[in-house]
Amino acid sequence: MKNSAILLVDCPDRKGIVAAISDFLYRHNANILHNDQHQDADLGLFLSRVEWDGQGFALPASEFRPAFQPIAEKFGMRWRLETSAVRPRLAIMVSKYLHCLADLLYRHDSGELACEIPVIISNHEDARRLAEFYRIPFACVSGKDESRQRALLAEHRVDFVVLARYMQILSPEFVAQYPQRIINVHHSFLPAFSGAKPYHRAFERGVKLIGATSHYVTEVLDDGPIIEQDVVRISHRDQIEDLQEKGRDLEKAVLSRAVRWHIDHRILVYAKKTVVFD
Amino acid sequence: MKNSAILLVDCPDRKGIVAAISDFLYRHNANILHNDQHQDADLGLFLSRVEWDGQGFALPASEFRPAFQPIAEKFGMRWRLETSAVRPRLAIMVSKYLHCLADLLYRHDSGELACEIPVIISNHEDARRLAEFYRIPFACVSGKDESRQRALLAEHRVDFVVLARYMQILSPEFVAQYPQRIINVHHSFLPAFSGAKPYHRAFERGVKLIGATSHYVTEVLDDGPIIEQDVVRISHRDQIEDLQEKGRDLEKAVLSRAVRWHIDHRILVYAKKTVVFD
Amino acid sequence: MKNSAILLVDCPDRKGIVAAISDFLYRHNANILHNDQHQDADLGLFLSRVEWDGQGFALPASEFRPAFQPIAEKFGMRWRLETSAVRPRLAIMVSKYLHCLADLLYRHDSGELACEIPVIISNHEDARRLAEFYRIPFACVSGKDESRQRALLAEHRVDFVVLARYMQILSPEFVAQYPQRIINVHHSFLPAFSGAKPYHRAFERGVKLIGATSHYVTEVLDDGPIIEQDVVRISHRDQIEDLQEKGRDLEKAVLSRAVRWHIDHRILVYAKKTVVFD
């Protein structure tokens, strides 16, 4: 099993940041596996993701913070350390459309998604049988009972939430509790057709491609930072049902990629956008 | 050189239309090359494109109308007959961005576009040298002088107009004179980012794909029936200049396909949408 | 539920075929839903697929053959009539990789695939639990025991077979019994990397895209008529495991499309190639 550490950093861009980080890691005997960075020239920002082998790294996790803090302060960094050994805990919320849920559960089961799934929450019973097949606890909670939903998330120590075609709007308080930790899939190529019934509106407009978008949820509907998008070609032969069927495959693709990247700590959010380090 | 005839039909859907058309063509000894049709169940519409070999067809073009009229009347058809021997006459209007113009002229020169290009009209001098290289008459006319523009189109007996990144808005009167005969390219995946500066707005929104759209021009800006769309993937590394550069290739692709399909009489417009028969 | 009839025809191309078929259908009161055809000029072949509404069609299925036979004979047609009311019976053969099986079963369960799946056959036990979840009979049979396999297919009156990453080679006798009725998925962009370990060889060659291919099985390995192909972009960052993971999604996509098109009677094979009517 992979045992690596990941440092995510963003700070004002200036000379010496790369040297400071790489020198720090070298002094503690890190074997760097991936090192990616991005500069935003307009905003004067530096963003970076460094991953190194936990094997042989001289600094225990508990001592990382005090050791790294002087560098972080010198450059004014926002930073966090993640380790692949700690599997993040994911709650999936779902309604009656089960294709994204089924896809995520199969991928999880086959080892593609390195996370725990302690609970599935739905406002309908439809998903129960699937949850039981994969031996994941299932809770049927009314979409209006957010306090029960949030209690479940707390109880299961959930790190992030995936809305797998959940079809309900979360309250601002719910969203605020999980900043950049709630991933939604919208069945259009945002910002086109945000809101309700995107396939119907795409059909009426006569577009030649339909899309799907995974994004972090913010207070404003369908407006959060986009993580991934994809499209598929349609023609005049495709009726709304065909759009929905083709769209389901898109939704699965963009949502599962977003979940994987989130788990792998590849995503940094800034300026309402995401950097996805590959 | 190809010598084929194309019949384009739309009418209320009912039984016997296909039989009536194919029987008519058979009786006049047509060798059918392509036969495509589309039914819109919701609107109860039948749309069809039939192409046959002009060689051996027993009915001269001048006699087609009276011979076909009884069938057309029986089924309430809107129809037109086109022949590949008559090359449609295209005027290209362009501003300072020349990539779409250069692409169309090269394709025309190499035989990909079976049309005449009697005139290129621009509000700047930049395109003149390119026009001269391809030996196409060039006219520099102020964007505000529509009467001069329209006089040029009339004088050159222009059948349809392509706005190859023309950047000016045509008056409703101009548009009304060429219904479904003006093709524009918009540098976004419509309906996203209609209007000005789509690449800038795509960059700010943080989309993961950018697009381009070719469409027929109607009175409402960027709202006409969509002919073709395509997208390309971008990442956080792409700055606005990169979006513009990648976008140029998209614009060329979707515009040149639309022009080819228009020339080949593959496009039928209905319900604000297009059917593109392949 | 849809109740339509589909006529598939191929014959030497000559004048009057379309007229003869559409007149025949009109005389028996058919409401044509789709009408697609293809001419191969080099081979002088005409191929066609016509679909009409079973509702209101005047000719019972049992009387179709004698009524249509004169036309078929006149034009030397190979033809068959299918009806959407008769759901074809599919056997899935699978080995230890279950992603294609899981994908097909989910699609079947959610109504995307209008077929019966009377049996799943595997040379391993791994797929049993999945089969039971979807309540499909499961048989574990050694890959070498073809007589038992073929007995099962006969017993379940199987119309066509899908090799969902089956990993075993069928005998020529087995293949000959199901001509154009066995669909395989190969994890490369054929004809590149036919045979064993395509992802490893793609990795070594340093290709920038990997592919997958669904095709009808013939006597020659990976050489049958191609039904569908797709590709996905990879980079130097992708290791063999990443190719396999990205490839799994491709395999599911191209296989499920092939199965759907086969069920919908959209595929005609000729000259070692397929026509897929859309």
Next chain:
Amino acid sequence: MKNSAILLVDCPDRKGIVAAISDFLYRHNANILHNDQHQDADLGLFLSRVEWDGQGFALPASEFRPAFQPIAEKFGMRWRLETSAVRPRLAIMVSKYLHCLADLLYRHDSGELACEIPVIISNHEDARRLAEFYRIPFACVSGKDESRQRALLAEHRVDFVVLARYMQILSPEFVAQYPQRIINVHHSFLPAFSGAKPYHRAFERGVKLIGATSHYVTEVLDDGPIIEQDVVRISHRDQIEDLQEKGRDLEKAVLSRAVRWHIDHRILVYAKKTVVFD
């Protein structure tokens, strides 16, 4: 105009390489713009591309080598320094198909390709008019007269050569003189359909996608390290002429990307493959 320096490095992977390079650059006051790296775990290789702002960098180009040499020796690096201020000199060789040439010349003229094009060499006269339009010297030389070709390359101090559908095979001596400096475009998705007439063979095989590949030329035909590939969907309706027409757009795309990446010093070759740093 951009004035940046690019360091390309490959060496056996071990700890401390990133720290050594970034510390070296920091000490000489480099403002790093891009920093990308790749580890090949199987081969134990480290590859890197670092780009920094020439503005403010304390080390003149002439002093870089002696200053960096101790680090290079310590880690056993193969390395080179490039500067964006030095525009590489490109010779284009072309035959009768001019679409790739026209595309490259237009891109060069519009500023997309930061190189000089001192000469175009062809074994036919067809390209002369295009070359003159873009004011590039043109030489018509028999494909068999390699000594004249190579003399022209030497005379024009050519850094790299692009075979823009040149259709002739270069001698091993010619190839050896420009290792990883000759870029070819092959009109198939390699390794499928290497050699002659790939569109014809793709048509016969009945593939559902056609492709194009740009690669560095080596002694073995169509076997060199692949730089870029792309595909486009085709159907049974596409005849060989359609494949050729669609293919031309692919060829332009994959060739122009390869040329741009080569000019930007983004490509490292190892193990017969390329790393293309983005």
